[in-house]
Amino acid sequence: MTEVRRRRGTGVGKAGAEPVKLPMREALAQAAFELFTERGYEQTTVDDIVARAGVGRRSFFRYFPSKEDAVFPDHDRCLDDMTAFLKANPGDDPVAAVCDAARIVLRMYTANPDFSVQRYRLTREVPGLRTYELSVVRRYERALAGYLRRRFADAPDGSLRAEVIAAAVVAAHNNGLRSWLRSGGEEDPEAEVDRALSFVRDVWADAANGDGVGPSGSGTGVLRKGVGDGADGEVIVMVAPRNAPMWRVIQSIESTLSEN
């Protein structure tokens, strides 16, 4: 039981030992999550949740527009963080910026590993939650795409590039994130996601600085020869095995170019 009995002073005053009186929203989210993991999402009614939280049913829908929202209580805040980050970003390297923005989401997950892992399992087996999660992810993608669209406003196909890159970044992020979630919170999620994101970045980074990715794979090599003032032409001599995977070639070039 979480018992949110409201005595006086709904203020944030924390005394310590006493059963901590959470703000209503937290209490509801916690009660909901407990019940969802105990007996399953669809087996838990909103009445069950408010009963455990010890509050009125109507209050639930004041804090969560729907039952699904109680499963993802932290994404609203996180989206705000991301948009704030993007707004404050200078934007000399837009692709790097959206990659960093994606890492904000990752950090939100890793801040509560147990919660994230259990929620992941829950989400995987409840179709309704999977669908809802899509709309959550979509909001992030829209934020990223919006940012990129503004950056690419004058470029040809700016909107197309923005949307494709945003989708790729989200997909890469989710790939790394899911791998970590599946592992049950072991592994290093940052490294996983960095690798995934650098994959996208190597493909699309315009010409900006890249914080070095690993060494180029065996079999390809790029020899860089600066020519002239460094502001115009440059000759690159590359040796690659025939039929080398394109991404290897790209990675080779990119990692060489980004050594400033």
Next chain:
Amino acid sequence: MTEVRRRRGTGVGKAGAEPVKLPMREALAQAAFELFTERGYEQTTVDDIVARAGVGRRSFFRYFPSKEDAVFPDHDRCLDDMTAFLKANPGDDPVAAVCDAARIVLRMYTANPDFSVQRYRLTREVPGLRTYELSVVRRYERALAGYLRRRFADAPDGSLRAEVIAAAVVAAHNNGLRSWLRSGGEEDPEAEVDRALSFVRDVWADAANGDGVGPSGSGTGVLRKGVGDGADGEVIVMVAPRNAPMWRVIQSIESTLSEN
């Protein structure tokens, strides 16, 4: 009371005199769509739909698992088409294959321009439908990613590549599609989507044949020099302006490599 007859000449039915008796599923979808466009999605109840279709309420849920499904009655079939296409595809150029698969969806939309455009407007202004559409799109993306994952099974980071490319293809497709839908069904959707997809393909195509995209951009050039038996090493000399956009460089290389 089986009254599934519709007023004459509505929709696909030819100008035949007798009121065409549609199969139940079509009748329901049509009645639903009429009501949705007349008074709005949320203002229409399932009872309204079955009343207009002249069938029992229970029958609605036999043919559509949810109310939202009645808005997208053709996607199930389309997904089947796509998976069948992918299964039958040899796979010597996986990226091209998923691009072609995406075009199947486009064709489904363009087969009924008026319906698609109206549905697009409906979907844009009803949040619940937007969310549902995400789950529909996601199914396509999963099909594409699954295909690519199988193709890239032995490649390093095969799963990551598969998911990122699938996401990019879907994003590109949707960009072109939405542009057409926003135009109200004017413009040439095929051209629009082809352009968007070729953008993705130019970035990721492995080494396969590319059915000629436009010429490489000004300022970059690739000189290809075969060395030896053509099965192993090869030297590529590339000249590119410093800070040239990465995708231009890649496009240059790719278009050269793909001249077989």
Next chain:
DNA sequence: CAGGCTATGGCACTCAGTACCCTGTGTAAA
């Protein structure tokens, strides 16, 4: 103390979705 503001509880209602059971019809076996 009056008035007003906010947060919450309680109640009633709509509507999507489901479980269960009924009926008519067509078809194949007896």
Next chain:
DNA sequence: TTTACACAGGGTACTGAGTGCCATAGCCTG
């Protein structure tokens, strides 16, 4: 022809999410 059975559809009642409306309790201000 009769019987058996499968199947498409109809009807009813129920659960549970989400909403609108109003009542109440605490608190702040004048």
